[in-house]
Amino acid sequence: MATINSSLILPPNTKSSFINNLKNTKIYTSASSYDVPKSLSTRCTSQGSNNGSGNMKDVLSGMVDKRVEELLNKEENKDLLDGLEKASQRVEVAKRELEEIKRQEAEAKLMREYINRLESRTSEIEECQKEISEAKEMIEEAERSLDSSSAGNETIIKNEERLESAKAALVSALTGSIAGLPIALTRVTNNGELLLPLAITFVSCALFGVTFRYAIRRDLDNFQLKTGTSAAFGFVKGLATLDGGEPLELDISSFLSHAFGGVIYVSENLLIFLFAAVALDLCMKLRILSPFPIDRSS
Numbered sequence: 508m509a510t511i512n513s514s515l516i517l518p519p520n521t522k523s524s525f526i527n528n529l530k531n532t533k534i535y536t537s538a539s540s541y542d543v544p545k546s547l548s549t550r551c552t553s554q555g556s557n558n559g560s561g562n563m564k565d566v567l568s569g570m571v572d573k574r575v576e577e578l579l580n581k582e583e584n585k586d587l588l589d590g591l592e593k594a595s596q597r598v599e600v601a602k603r604e605l606e607e608i609k610r611q612e613a614e615a616k617l618m619r620e621y622i623n624r625l626e627s628r629t630s631e632i633e634e635c636q637k638e639i640s641e642a643k644e645m646i647e648e649a650e651r652s653l654d655s656s657s658a659g660n661e662t663i664i665k666n667e668e669r670l671e672s673a674k675a676a677l678v679s680a681l682t683g684s685i686a687g688l689p690i691a692l693t694r695v696t697n698n699g700e701l702l703l704p705l706a707i708t709f710v711s712c713a714l715f716g717v718t719f720r721y722a723i724r725r726d727l728d729n730f731q732l733k734t735g736t737s738a739a740f741g742f743v744k745g746l747a748t749l750d751g752g753e754p755l756e757l758d759i760s761s762f763l764s765h766a767f768g769g770v771i772y773v774s775e776n777l778l779i780f781l782f783a784a785v786a787l788d789l790c791m792k793l794r795i796l797s798p799f800p801i802d803r804s805s
Contacts, residue, residue, distance in 0.1 A: 664801070671797045672717045678790055679716025679783040680709045686782035687712075690775050712783045715740045719787050725798045727791055737780040744780075745773030 687708040695701045715736075722736050723729065749769045790796040 667801055668799065671799070671801065672720055675716040675720040675787060675790075675796050676713040677716070678786055678796065679719065680713035682786035683712025683715070683779045683783040684709045687775070687779045690779075708779060711740070711744055712779065715780055715783055716787060719784060720791075720796070720799050723788075723791075723798065724800075725802070727788065727798065733784050733788060734781075737784045738777060740780045741777030742773055744776040745769065748772040748776070 684705055688705065691701055691704040691708070694704070718740075719733075719736055723732060726732060746769060749765065749772050787796065791798050
């Protein structure tokens with residue numbers, strides 16, 4: 508029985524590869540199984556002596572080819588070759604499955620690394636969200652403190668504006684009362700009758716001072732606005748004074764009398780409010796009074 512070296516199992520699926528492997532493999536035979544004829548030995552010896560070692564190799568190769576073909580043509584060896592091919596196919600399938608497993612393991616490794624990165628990113632996101640929530644709380648606290656301080660500042664500002672308006676009312680009332688005192692003295696016979704017109708003038712000029720400050724605001728050089736405000740108050744108060752006199756009759760003399768009286772009353776009140784406006788304008792320019800709104804840049 509021939510003994511085949513284990514290195515013969517090489518890339519499968521072809522008989523030719525197996526034959527080539529057998530050519531390069533030593534075949535050991537027992538004396539009882541295969542006997543080399545003496546004539547062949549004599550021939551090999553004589554040829555070896557005549558042609559050298561090169562021809563000996565050719566002879567031995569031919570012998571091996573012949574023996575290999577005889578082995579392959581045997582029925583029992585065909586089953587061995589079929590089994591070898593099937594085993595080789597199973598080896599190839601196992602190799603492919605091993606490669607697939609390795610590929611899946613590599614993908615699983617990449618997936619684990621990706622999951623670890625995601626988990627680290629998740630922790631970073633949680634920390635960022637925590638910092639954002641803390642920042643929001645700080646902002647809300649700052650807004651509350653700012654609102655409280657703003658409310659306090661707004662209260663202070665309103666009180667300061669009220670104080671400036673009261674000062675403007677006082678300046679206007681005093682100036683208007685002083686300007687209207689000579690006019691009131693021409694219409695009274697005693698000091699008791701002087702109280703009512705002076706009180707009316709004082710109150711009217713006080714209201715004029717507050718209105719003048721809010722109407723002029725910081726436009727202190729607007730002459731039309733200042734004179735217009737004074738004229739409006741003068742006309743209203745003068746016509747109101749005319750309405751408190753004698754009733755109008757349907758004749759020329761009554762009409763002319765009321766018209767002349769209206770002109771006198773309006774002129775007197777215009778004069779009073781113009782004096783008050785001049786006093787207010789002067790106090791604002793001298794910074795005794797502050798225009799509306801108060802300038803906080805200085």
